[in-house]
Amino acid sequence: MVDTKRVCCQPERGLVLRDVTLTAGSTCVLRDASLTVPLSGMTLLSGRNGAGKSTLLRAMLGLVPLQGGEILTHGLPPAQARQHIGYMPQSVTDAALLLPAVSHVRAAVDGLRWGLPLRLRPRREEADRLLALTGASAFAHRPLGLLSGGERQRVGLAQALAGNPDLLLLDEPLAALDHAGQEQTVRLLGDLTARLGIGIVLTSHETEALAGVVTRVMQLADGGLHVRV
Amino acid sequence: MFEFDFMRHAFVGAAVVSVLAGTVGWFLMLRRQAFAAHALSHIGFSGAAGAVWLGFPPLSGMVVFSLMAGFVIGAEREGERGVPAQRDSTIGLVLAASLGLGAWFLHMSNRGSSLATTLLFGDVLGIDLRTLEALCGVAVLCLGLLAFLGRRLLFASLAPEVARARGVPARLVSVVFMAVAALACAACAEVAGALLAFSLMIGPAATALKLGLGPLAGIALSVGLALGLSWGGLMLSWVTDAPVPFWIGLGAALSYALADLWRRFRSL
Structure with a gap:
């Protein structure tokens, strides 16, 4: 369940970038970028391969340092914001598969x-509640290593939902899924935003599968972040 | 066999070490750090050799050397996905350097082969009351730290990136855990010797993980198996006159093989 008291008391909803400079290796992801964008509903973070989509998600969580400026999520800097954020990395987990x-x-x-x-x-x-929420109850007691890619995604989503976050950051949740798996995952994500009121920011190249579901698109290109609704 | 003090000490020492090895070993295997367990006990051997040369008890040297190595291994910078990219290289080089030092310590102490044999293969029947007290102290400290660290350690081991994203201080957790593992390895080496210390850490834990048990049941089985191996090793050694580490090593491999067979049988 979403903690509505916590949500109501936060001053500034959404993502705020102030003069942000962010690099990933030799790639300049953002250069003096400033932007304010709401994060309600589902937000697709798009960009070519290597543009720095994952790096930006990780910067929102404070896992990679900024070279300049600041990022606020729901009015909070990364170290505090991450208490309200659930995260699912690109490779859900390959530890302890048994x-x-x-x-x-x-x-x-x-x-x-x-x-x-x-x-x-x-x-x-x-x-058990989180696994039911993501439709993973049926295979909850099977070893993780025996699950399909889509089933593992559901377990990863259940992990990301631990702590009742207001916002989910999902790194390529549709990667390595077949068409049916992508459809199921998109339906599940849409269901989570509708039922729990959780905002979702996801990176994906599967724009077709997400058509009609995403609220806005943030395009990462040329050191800037461009938003279209 | 229990009429002798040295046997009673051996059984108590083996029990203390088994509880420690089963618990720490389960986390080591979960984090895929079997090589660290192997290396830490060998590093302890060098420390013990140094301690003997300087006139200190071998256990103190094992603890100091293993602990230093544990800090170095645990403090390695993490890669992007939350796991140190060069972990095996670091462990290998720390191991090489300390074994080199160990050889030098043995040379200087002038008690080369007999001392090396004792340290490498252990002398569980030679545990005195003082060593037993030291082992209990190490076990209480390690298990206390593990109990305090447990939930964050488990989260950081199963989903390192997610744990870091939620604010778990993964590097601190890793350093403290490696220090605990180092102490546990030193304690195990006292019973099974530096060469086979890791068999008590790895065998039972790997068997429990192979069976696909959750954390609580897995740790319980790992501890139970470690206890069975060490006590079984002592009894078989009494009967057959073969060294205790021989039975422990053999039993560890056998239990894993049986778990593997059972798992294959179930999946048919």
Whole structure:
């Protein structure tokens, strides 16, 4: 569930870039870019291969440093904003493939806490809820390594939803899926934005599969970010 | 066999080390750091050789050397996907440097072959009360740190990028865990010797992971198997006169092979 109290109290919804310079290796992703864009609904972050889409997502989370300027998400700098953001990287996970999928989600549910849990049931129930939300309950107890690409994406989404985020950043969620898998994932993402009111920013080259679903497109090109609705 | 003090000490020492090895080993295998477990126990050998040369107990040298190596390995800068890109190279070079030092320590201590044999193959029947107390201290410290770190360590091990994105201090967690692993390796080497210390860490944990068990059940099985291997090794050694590490190593490989067979049988 979305924490509405938290949402209401935040001053500035959306993504704000102020004179941002960001590089990835020798590629200049953004050069003195300034922009304010809402992040409600589904936002497609597009750009050619190597343009720096993943780097920009990671910069929003504070995982890569900016060379200048600042990024605010929902009015907060990355270190604070990431408490309200769920993230699914491009390769969902290739660690511990023999562990059941549900263990991966349980680890994400209380992975920010120190010490031993006093009660295990709340964590189990929350993990089950997230897996149900992403349609992954049926294969939750199978080893992650035996799941298909689409099934793993659902487990990854359940992980990203841990902590009840307001915003999901999804890096290429449609990559390596066949046409049917892409359709299912797009339907699921649309369902999440509609039911939970969560904003989604995703990178993808599959613009056809997303047609009619995305609220806006942010195009990363020539050191700038261009928005079209 | 329990009428002798040295046997009672051996069983208690093996139990303490098994609980530690089963738990730490499970996390090491989960994080694909089997090579680190192998290297840390060998690095401990060099430390022990140095300690003997300087007139200190071997366990103290093992702990100091393993701990230093653990910090170096754990502090390596992470790559883009949250896993150090050069991890194996770093471990290999730290291992090479410390083994070189170990050879020099042995040369200087002038007790080369007999000392090396003891350190490499362990002397579980030679554990005295003082060593037992030290082992208990190391185990309590390691398990306490693991309990404190556990949930963040598990998250950072299963989904390193997602954990970092949510604010888990993955590098700090990694450094502290490697320090714990280093201490555990030193403790294991006291029982199984530097050459086979990692068999107690790797065998039971790999078997538990192979069976696809979740964290709690996996760690419980890993500890149980480690206990079975070390106590079984002691008993078989008593009966057959073959060294304890021989039975531990053989048992570790056998348990993994059985788990593999069972998994194949289930998937038919």
